[in-house]
Amino acid sequence: MQKYTVIKDHTSNYPDPIILKKDQEVLYGKEDTQFPNWIFCKSISTSKEGWVPKQVLSNPNSDGIAIISKDYSAHELTIKKGETVLGLKHLNDWTYCKTNTDELGWIPTSCLSSS
Structure with a gap:
C-alpha cells in the first residue's frame, strides 16, 4: 500500500457501478480507447453496465459472453x-x-x- x-x-x-461476483456471466463489449484493457460489459443477471478490466474476464464465447474470474466492483x-x-x-x-x-x-x- x-x-x-x-x-x-x-x-x-458512474454513480451506480457494475458489481460482479466470481463466475458471473457478462456480455463482453467494446474496449476503451482512452484506457486500454478496460472492457464495457453488461451483467447477464442484473443488466447493469460498466467498465471491467480485461484481466478478470475470460475470453468471450461465440455469443459474446465472458465469465468473471474474481469479485469486482467498478466503483x-x-x-x-x-x-x-x-x-x-x-x-x-x-x-x-x-x-x-x-x-x-x-x-x-x-x-x-x-x-
Missing part, C-alpha cells in the same frame, strides 16, 4: 485535489484506493502523486 496525494479532481462518471471515487488516499492496487492506468473515510474505489492514476 502506498500513500498518494490527489493532484487533480476526479468526479465519478469510482469522487475526490478533490489535496486529499490523501491509500493506493491498494494498480490496473490499466487506474488505482484502487481507500479514502480517509474508508471508502474504496477507483481513481485514474494520472490524478495521483506519491506522497
